[in-house]
Amino acid sequence: MARSRISAIDVQDVTKVYGAGDNSVKALDSANLTIFDNEFFTLLGPSGCGKTTLLRLIAGFEDITEGKINLFNEELISLPPNKRPVNTVFQQYALFPHLDVFENIAFGLRRLNKSNSFVDKRTKDVLELVQMQDFINRKPNQLSGGQQQRIALARALAPEPKVLLLDEPLSALDLKLRQAMRFELKNLQQETGITFVFVTHDQEEALTMSDRIAVINEGQIQQIGEPEVIYEKPRNQFVANFIGEANLIPGKCIKNGKDGLCKLSTGQDINLEIPLSFKKGEHLTVFIRPERVKFNKSKGSSLSKIQEFTYLGNAAHIQIISNNQIINATLPIDKAKTFHKGDEIDIEFPKSFSQIINS
Amino acid sequence: MNIQGENKSKNNFIGLMPLWLVMGIFMVGPLLVMAFVSVMESNSYGGIHLKFDLSGYRQILFDTNLFDVMEFNPAYIIIIGRSFLLALGATIISLILGFPVAYYISRQKDNVKNLLIFLVTIPFWTNLLIRTFAWIIILGKDGVIENSFTFIGVLDDDDSLNLMYTNSAILIGLVYSYIPLMVLPIYSSMEKLDIRLIEAASDLYSSRLHLISKIILPLTLPGIIGGSILVFVPSLGAFIAPDLLGGGKKLLLGSLIQFQFAYARNWPFGAAIAMVLLAIIVLILYFNARVNKKHEKFN
Secondary structure (H helix, E strand, O other): OOOOOOEEEEEEEEEEEEOOHHHOEEEEEEEEEEEEOOOEEEEEOOOOOOHHHHHHHHHOOOOOOEEEEEEOOEEOOOOOHHHOOEEEEOOOOOOOOOOOHHHHHHHHHHHOOOOHHHHHHHHHHHHHHOOOHHHOOOOHHHOOHHHHHHHHHHHHHOOOOOEEEEEOOOOOOOHHHHHHHHHHHHHHHHHHOOEEEEEEOOHHHHHHHOOEEEEEEOOEEEEEEOHHHHHHOOOEHHHHHHOOOOEEEEEEEEEOEEEEEEEEOOOOEEEEEEOOOOOOOOEEEEEEOHHHOEEEEOOOOOOEEEEEEEEOOOEEEEEEEEOOEEEEEEEEHHHHOOOOOOOEEEEEOOHHHOEEOEO | OHHHHHHHHHHHHHHOHHHHHHHHHHHHHHHHHHHHHHOEEEOOOOOEEEEEOOHHHHHHHEEEOOOOOEEEOOHHHHHHHHHHHHHHHHHHHHHHHHHHHHHHHHOOOHHHHHHHHHHHHHHHHOOHHHHHHHHHHHHOOOOHHHHHHHHOOOOOOOOOOOOOOOHHHHHHHHHHHHHHHHHHHHHHHHHHOOHHHHHHHHHOOOOHHHHHHHHHHHHOHHHHHHHHHHHHHHHHHOOHHHHHHOOOOOOOHHHHHHHHHHOOOOHHHHHHHHHHHHHHHHHHHHHHHHHHHHHHOOO
8 A cells, every 4th residue: 555654643752651759650661653644553552551641642631751742743742732633532432411413523623713614514524424414413322332433533533633543442332343343444544544543452453454553562662563564573472472373482593594493392393584693502482373383194103282172163273282382273174174182293384484583 | 919019118108207207307397387487477475376367478578557558668679689689699709719619629639639628618617607707807897808908008007998797798708608518519510520521622622711611611510500509598598697797787688587586576577588588499499400400311
């Protein structure tokens, strides 16, 4: 997908500390990132990792302790939230209970001193965008969670913000609705061309919707990249474990370099690229996704055995034990059906999908 | 089934006995006695004659002159009007002063909040009469205010600001007495206000003033109305502040009623005025209930 490379949001060495003295908590630790214009950017991490803090700093609800945030190359710090050309979709929607749907959506437009006819037209347009035009006179408490969610989205989109901030907007919806809304959000972002900054703890949400993802843990940005990169080339064990399932197998370096060799605790020797920083005999960890693990029924005697076979419908999850080391594998169901619990097997770790990973 | 149902309602009645007793003894009983007294003939030595007579009510509007002809007498209507205006003034001033206080308290951290709420209720710990006397010392001739002005040279030694025995003094007394009753209900509805609504409004370009008028005021309306009633109703019937700070120069409803029972010995007339006062208050409460009901719909 072609993207312009204009920087929409520049986060520079931003640190946020809550409280003071001994009780202080560092929610964000010198975070750096650049979000480009027209990008669907996701801040992903477990709860309490600082992702929401970063969003609130951009919105202006919290003061930055150190560092600065630029919005289209203009510094934001001095601006209160009501002067920032960004809008927020709140986790619990925060619709104004005393105003009807129309007035909720018109709220921001009226503050921008738009003419009545413009407010009327724009409000109806965004209602159509989120397919809620029939609910224009309802009060928020007369709407279901999913409907409130759409109105919150419409309200934030109505003033055509330069950047839309979304704070776990789908977390209160049930699964089916959540999945449908993912596509709608993504479409909406492409239709409007507005930069979306999306906060979530749901890795599947992040992978399916984002142009790029920043994985955050304990106030620190772990990795920034496209979903494929984050998934296939995680930079450390936290990212590997947080996104999808990962096998992290301890091993020993036999030969480093592009054509390296490593002895795994499972007993196999495998070929993979080992950075030159690892010396011969040094301990390391090899990362491989379960769906990349290959195996065949063993001809002779083998170290590896299928310990658990879990049927998942379209696939099967297979737990292998090899020299006391557990390895997880997933197989498409047709292929998996040829294996059974207790089978002795030979495992293979394809070179292109195995990598050394830092802790 | 039927018998069981009857048993159940009987049990309910017995279970609710304490409620009926409390309501009966403390609420309904005294009111019925008042209503009864208001329609009896007065006894010039105090108390009543057991004879139906509506002259208590008639007296509010009409006077009998020397020739036994009924004449319209506006004196009591004026007293009711004046009481009404003073109570209204006290309510408005309490609202203007109390609302920001409640807002400020609700924005503090929990431990600060509790301390401030505690401070707001402290005046209730002392007798109202004594606290009102304190205001005489503050407002009176050679009182705290006048002496301060004299000290900084704004006021000559023998001049007086004449703060005491004015409507303003009464207003100050009423506001002082009842402002906690304004702060507490407003604070309570501010507490219920979702902070994210405030964030959402400022996210949508609301200035502070706009935020207060379009989000906070409408959403704390039940507290504002509740507080206003709690200030207005006792202000209407107050007699300590009017007597001590107003010097009893201009009669107000509370003082008038007190006067009828304690000195003029016209119980039915006093009771009749009290009943009129009650009717006004019930009307206001009815209005409040309707507004609240409307409010519940979206809260």
